[in-house]
Amino acid sequence: MSLTTYWLEHAWLDTNVEPGVTLAVSDGRITAVRTGVDTPPPGAVVLRGLTIPGLSNAHSHAFHRALRGTVQVGSGTFWTWREVMYTVAQRLTPDSYFALARAVYAEMALAGITSVGEFHYLHHAPGGTPYADPNAMGEALIAAAAEAGIRITLLDTAYLSSGFGAAPDKHQLRFTDGTAEKWAERVSALKERDGVRIGAAIHSVRAVPADQLSTVARWAQDREAPLHVHLSEQTAENDACLAAHGLTPTQLLAEHGVLGPRTTGVHNTHLTDGDIALLGTSTTGTCMCPTTERDLADGIGPAVALQRAGSPLSLGSDSHAVIDLLEEARAMELNERLRTRTRGHWTAAALLRAATVDGHAALGWADAGTLEAGALADFTTIALDTVRTAGPLPRLAAETAVFAASAADVRHTVVAGRHVVRDGVHHSVPDVAGALADSIAALRG
Numbered sequence: 001m002s003l004t005t006y007w008l009e010h011a012w013l014d015t016n017v018e019p020g021v022t023l024a025v026s027d028g029r030i031t032a033v034r035t036g037v038d039t040p041p042p043g044a045v046v047l048r049g050l051t052i053p054g055l056s057n058a059h060s061h062a063f064h065r066a067l068r069g070t071v072q073v074g075s076g077t078f079w080t081w082r083e084v085m086y087t088v089a090q091r092l093t094p095d096s097y098f099a100l101a102r103a104v105y106a107e108m109a110l111a112g113i114t115s116v117g118e119f120h121y122l123h124h125a126p127g128g129t130p131y132a133d134p135n136a137m138g139e140a141l142i143a144a145a146a147e148a149g150i151r152i153t154l155l156d157t158a159y160l161s162s163g164f165g166a167a168p169d170k171h172q173l174r175f176t177d178g179t180a181e182k183w184a185e186r187v188s189a190l191k192e193r194d195g196v197r198i199g200a201a202i203h204s205v206r207a208v209p210a211d212q213l214s215t216v217a218r219w220a221q222d223r224e225a226p227l228h229v230h231l232s233e234q235t236a237e238n239d240a241c242l243a244a245h246g247l248t249p250t251q252l253l254a255e256h257g258v259l260g261p262r263t264t265g266v267h268n269t270h271l272t273d274g275d276i277a278l279l280g281t282s283t284t285g286t287c288m289c290p291t292t293e294r295d296l297a298d299g300i301g302p303a304v305a306l307q308r309a310g311s312p313l314s315l316g317s318d319s320h321a322v323i324d325l326l327e328e329a330r331a332m333e334l335n336e337r338l339r340t341r342t343r344g345h346w347t348a349a350a351l352l353r354a355a356t357v358d359g360h361a362a363l364g365w366a367d368a369g370t371l372e373a374g375a376l377a378d379f380t381t382i383a384l385d386t387v388r389t390a391g392p393l394p395r396l397a398a399e400t401a402v403f404a405a406s407a408a409d410v411r412h413t414v415v416a417g418r419h420v421v422r423d424g425v426h427h428s429v430p431d432v433a434g435a436l437a438d439s440i441a442a443l444r445g
Helices: 062-065 077-090 094-110 134-149 172-175 180-187 211-221 233-243 251-254 273-281 290-296 304-310 325-340 349-355 357-362 394-403 432-444
Strands: 003-013 016-026 029-034 045-053 054-059 114-119 152-157 196-202 225-230 263-265 285-288 313-315 379-382 410-415 417-420
Touching: 003 211, 016 394, 045 062, 045 394, 045 410, 054 094, 054 313, 054 325, 054 357, 062 077, 062 094, 062 172, 062 225, 062 432, 077 172, 094 114, 094 410, 094 432, 114 134, 114 196, 114 357, 114 379, 114 410, 134 152, 134 196, 152 180, 152 233, 180 211, 196 211, 196 233, 211 225, 225 251, 233 394, 251 273, 273 304, 285 304, 285 357, 290 325, 304 325, 313 325, 313 349, 313 357, 325 349, 325 394, 349 357, 357 417
Parallel strands: 003 045, 054 114, 114 152, 152 196, 196 225, 225 263, 263 285, 285 313
Antiparallel strands: 003 016, 016 029, 045 379, 379 410, 410 417
16 A cells, blocks of 8 residues: 655645645545645655645536637627537547547646546437447547546436427437437446546436436436536527426426436526526536636526525536636636626635535545545645746635636646646646647548
């Protein structure tokens, strides 16, 4: 049993910053935490800066990374953006998806992310024919995360319809299994392993018929697995759901047993007061993705009201317009400031909690997201001596990290007690930018 001691110049411990902290790590877990250690003990691995628990990216579509920049030409809406997204989806194979996702997950590791929730609906070959291994695309994502050195919760997604009562269109044939029962049969063949959790997702109420929602929910309940769902991202979906069922999307999910403490609604942007109450009283989580929500002109969701009602908050980079969980955290606060014209809706500690422990919990990693004995040894160090972070007092390091730092200030990322990123360099993908450029160029032909 190997034992490694890390000496942290500054560490965020729950709600406060402590100087001089040691972590004893063995077999991938923290075994002891000591504070007040002014100088590094002999043989300790020294991490200078602010060390926080590893960040959790609770909502990702890895292939959307190929759209960065491309979708900023011209005007439009979420729906026009979606058409461009479909063209990229059609070009992916298991091999090319592995190459792209490996680079994307390595970019996440550089940004201090130690776990990702991959909302995965690109299942089959073009035209909808299953691969010889029906889970080839999901296995490619799992393998990519392993090579990039981060944990993954594969949120295998049921996607059965193009709209209420409408068959999948030509772009969506790769996504569908035909029925929720066939989806469940396929996803049941996926196996958890070291660093891997298998969860479920309902793409949206427009993509899964109401009479099949409970099948997906039961699959997750039987396995005590995370269940995620895009919820009320667009007002058009709300209007269509009301027309089809006389219910809001949240009410429809509640009626079919989807809500609950292991369920997370992603975006939760356009909600009624009744929707907020339903989500809060059921302790259904909320994953906010502020950089994508602003990029797609979706709107600003009622995160404050949701949290007050009882919905735990997590954060995701979604379409990967940027991959920076520190930016997602501050954007949630700054969006609320713009909306209300008042400041201070969340403390830096509260925002870090959404980016760490509550994000991991939403992905089924209940033993991650804290620097305490027994927790997984996943943590990241943010430099406090860059042009963005230099100057503030060390006791304000958490405020500096959340409100001034960026992914570029991440110095180290440790997963299961092992360096994945050291001094800003990824251990197994030393040229992440090159890997991204090559994998995206391959999709352009």
